Amino acid sequence: xxxxxxxxxxxxxxxxxxxxxxxxxxxxxxxxxxxxxxxxxxxxxxxxxxxxxxxxxxxxxxxxxxxxxxxxxxxxxxxxxxxxxxxxxxxxxxxxxxxxxxxxxxxxxxxxxxxxxxxxxxxxxxxxxxxxxxxxxxxxxxxxxxxxxxxxxxxxxxxxxxxxxxxxxxxxxxxxxxxxxxxxxxxxxxxxxxxxxxxxxxxxxxxxxxxxxxxxxxxxxxxxxxxxxxxxxxxxxxxxxxxxxxxxxxxxxxxxxxxxxxxxxxxxxxxxxxxxxxxxxxxxxxxxxxxxxxxxxxxxxxxxxxx
Amino acid sequence: xxxxxxxxxxxxxxxxxxxxxxxxxxxxxxxxxxxxxxxxxxxxxxxxxxxxxxxxxxxxxxxxxxxxxxxxxxxxxxxxxxxxxxxxxxxxxxxxxxxxxxxxxxxxxxxxxxxxxxxxxxxxxxxxxxxxxxxxxxxxxxxxxxxxxxxxxxxxxxxxxxxxxxxxxxxxxxxxxxxxxxxxxxxxxxxxxxxxxxxxxxxxxxxxxxxxxxxxxxxxxxxxxxxxxxxxxxxxxxxxxxxxxxxxxxxxxxxxxxxxxxxxxxxxxxxxxxxxxxxxxxxxxx
Numbered sequence: 001x002x003x004x005x006x007x008x009x010x011x012x013x014x015x016x017x018x019x020x021x022x023x024x025x026x027x028x029x030x031x032x033x034x035x036x037x038x039x040x041x042x043x044x045x046x047x048x049x050x051x052x053x054x055x056x057x058x059x060x061x062x063x064x065x066x067x068x069x070x071x072x073x074x075x076x077x078x079x080x081x082x083x084x085x086x087x088x089x090x091x092x093x094x095x096x097x098x099x100x101x102x103x104x105x106x107x108x109x110x111x112x113x114x115x116x117x118x119x120x121x122x123x124x125x126x127x128x129x130x131x132x133x134x135x136x137x138x139x140x141x142x143x144x145x146x147x148x149x150x151x152x153x154x155x156x157x158x159x160x161x162x163x164x165x166x167x168x169x170x171x172x173x174x175x176x177x178x179x180x181x182x183x184x185x186x187x188x189x190x191x192x193x194x195x196x197x198x199x200x201x202x203x204x205x206x207x208x209x210x211x212x213x214x215x216x217x218x219x220x221x222x223x224x225x226x227x228x229x230x231x232x233x234x235x236x237x238x239x240x241x242x243x244x245x246x247x248x249x250x251x252x253x254x255x256x257x258x259x260x261x262x263x264x265x266x267x268x269x270x271x272x273x274x275x276x277x278x279x280x281x282x283x284x285x286x287x288x289x290x291x292x293x294x295x296x297x298x299x300x301x302x303x304x305x306x307x
Numbered sequence: 308x309x310x311x312x313x314x315x316x317x318x319x320x321x322x323x324x325x326x327x328x329x330x331x332x333x334x335x336x337x338x339x340x341x342x343x344x345x346x347x348x349x350x351x352x353x354x355x356x357x358x359x360x361x362x363x364x365x366x367x368x369x370x371x372x373x374x375x376x377x378x379x380x381x382x383x384x385x386x387x388x389x390x391x392x393x394x395x396x397x398x399x400x401x402x403x404x405x406x407x408x409x410x411x412x413x414x415x416x417x418x419x420x421x422x423x424x425x426x427x428x429x430x431x432x433x434x435x436x437x438x439x440x441x442x443x444x445x446x447x448x449x450x451x452x453x454x455x456x457x458x459x460x461x462x463x464x465x466x467x468x469x470x471x472x473x474x475x476x477x478x479x480x481x482x483x484x485x486x487x488x489x490x491x492x493x494x495x496x497x498x499x500x501x502x503x504x505x506x507x508x509x510x511x512x513x514x515x516x517x518x519x520x521x522x523x524x525x526x527x528x529x530x531x532x533x534x535x536x537x538x539x540x541x542x543x544x545x546x547x548x549x550x551x552x553x554x555x556x557x558x559x560x561x562x563x564x565x566x567x568x569x570x571x572x573x574x575x576x577x578x579x580x581x582x583x584x585x586x587x588x589x590x591x592x593x
Contacts, residue, residue, distance in 0.1 A: 044399055044403075046406075091577075091578055091581050094581070094585045095581075095585050097398055097399065098341075098343050098398045098399065098402055099585070099586070101343070101399065101402055102343060102533055102536075102537060103537065103581070105345075105533065106530060106533040106534060106537060106577070107574075109526065109529070109530040109533075110530065110570055110571060110573070110574050112526075113527070113530065113570030113571070114568060114570055114571055116570075117567050117568070117570060118567045118568060119567065120567065222526070223526060224410065227406060227410070230403075234403075264414055264418070266410045266411075266413060266414040266417075267410065267411050267414040267415065269407075269410055270406075270407040270408065270409070270410030270411035270412075270414065271407065271411060272407070273403060273404070273406060273407030273410070274390060274404050274407040274408060274411070277394055277400045277403050277404040277407065278390070278393040278394060278404070281394075281397075281400050
């Protein structure tokens with residue numbers, strides 16, 4: 001039903017809103033890629049903005065600076081993002097909790113530093129402009145459908161991934177690493193594979209973003225990218241996967257609404273972060289689930305008057 | 308190999324002294340309160356800018372530095388008591404909350420000071436250059452080096468030779484036990500948080516005089532602080548000093564050899580170290 005609603009969207013919405021929904025779809029993929037690690041492996045990453053951005057950089061560098069084919073560029077971008085995720089993973093999987101967060105943050109910021117300073121390749125602060133979308137997806141509606149056609153199966157893939165035996169193992173690692181180790185699971189290997197897969201999905205989001213935005217600059221890889229994507233995952237509800245769509249929609253709509261009135265979006269993002277951390281760390285979908293579960297347990301035990 | 312001479316080594320050492328001043332505050336808070344304060348870079352920037360304004364208005368570098376430390380310590384107190392107390396004990400939520408605060412502070416500083424580049428005025432006595440081992444070297448940077456050593460000594464004495472230091476060290480190992488002995492550990496925590504924040508403010512003024520202050524300076528100094536703490540280990544003063552030395556020198560060498568990729572050079576030692584000691588040189592499991 002949701003899919004049906006999404007399918008008729010361009011017919012009923014003006015093109016600006018269609019492009020906002022397209023953006024939501026793209027960033028949902030990034031948020032879900034973070035949720036795979038944060039929600040199912042218990043590893044909160046602040047380096048995914050960098051992985052996402054490197055995919056965009058490589059795709060634009062290939063298609064615009066080198067004049068290559070855009071699809072090959074995007075494929076190379078996704079490959080580069082996956083490889084970068086492999087490097088991040090190799091360094092970070094031995095840590096957990098705050099250390100993992102710090103490491104991915106530091107690694108992501110090194111990528112940002114390189115993108116900012118390596119002017120010869122990245123264009124420095126000016127960034128790189130792409131070659132534009134291929135003609136058949138040039139207008140808003142057809143690009144929207146193209147993104148939808150890619151995002152739908154990707155979402156299904158991620159859903160399958162976190163509900164597969166592999167995903168269950170990740171959840172086991174999240175809940176108790178030592179238990180999984182003594183059961184004979186190769187914990188580092190599972191985390192490594194999860195990180196690399198997550199990087200692949202973030203890379204795909206980066207590739208779609210190239211088509212969407214046609215421009216990449218250090219602000220694409222900077223910390224606020226990782227932060228807002230993580231905020232989307234958290235707002236939706238960490239560990240719900242599909243909550244990322246709700247989170248991405250909430251953050252992007254908020255950003256568009258705020259930007260219409262003021263240039264103080266970073267402040268609003270910061271305040272949103274602080275408020276969510278204090279009042280609703282389980283996110284919208286997580287909160288809804290909690291309430292549902294509470295109601296269900298209450299209706300099954302009518303004499304229970306707590307609550 | 309291109310000449311790595313005394314001049315570059317001095318550059319590395321003075322930069323190391325600056326990042327030590329900033330990172331020591333960061334690691335102090337991390338070590339005792341188990342709080343990774345990602346607003347530390349923003350405190351550096353706000354401190355530097357406030358110090359710049361105060362120094363301009365009063366004509367005195369010292370007044371600027373003191374004003375910056377006082378303001379940033381007060382901000383630290385607000386952050387600790389006002390916001391972090393809501394999420395006490397949940398590490399990840401604390402970190403992410405400080406990240407939100409970092410965004411807010413950075414944006415506020417953009418509103419107040421605009422996006423320009425500022426340079427804190429250096430006191431007259433420290434202007435110009437002096438001869439050191441056959442090189443002409445800016446006096447001010449030597450002052451930064453000395454200040455870094457002073458901060459290290461003062462912190463070392465504070466932690467190892469005073470009652471407060473003993474409390475802080477005991478708090479790092481076992482806060483519940485310290486509390487059980489009738490000591491108000493919350494007050495020690497708050498004091499430590501303010502001290503750590505004040506060090507960021509001091510760093511902002513000191514660094515603002517030779518690195519200049521601009522809107523993304525907070526992120527850059529934060530990366531260096533993170534690298535120093537990741538290398539040195541949580542809460543270790545000696546670790547922070549060694550980490551700062553390593554990062555500062557590598558950064559200086561990197562800037563000479565690969566000017567565009569200097570940032571990447573600090574990545575190397577971090578990677579190697581993490582492969583062998585995930586908790587850093589002097590890190591202990593929490």
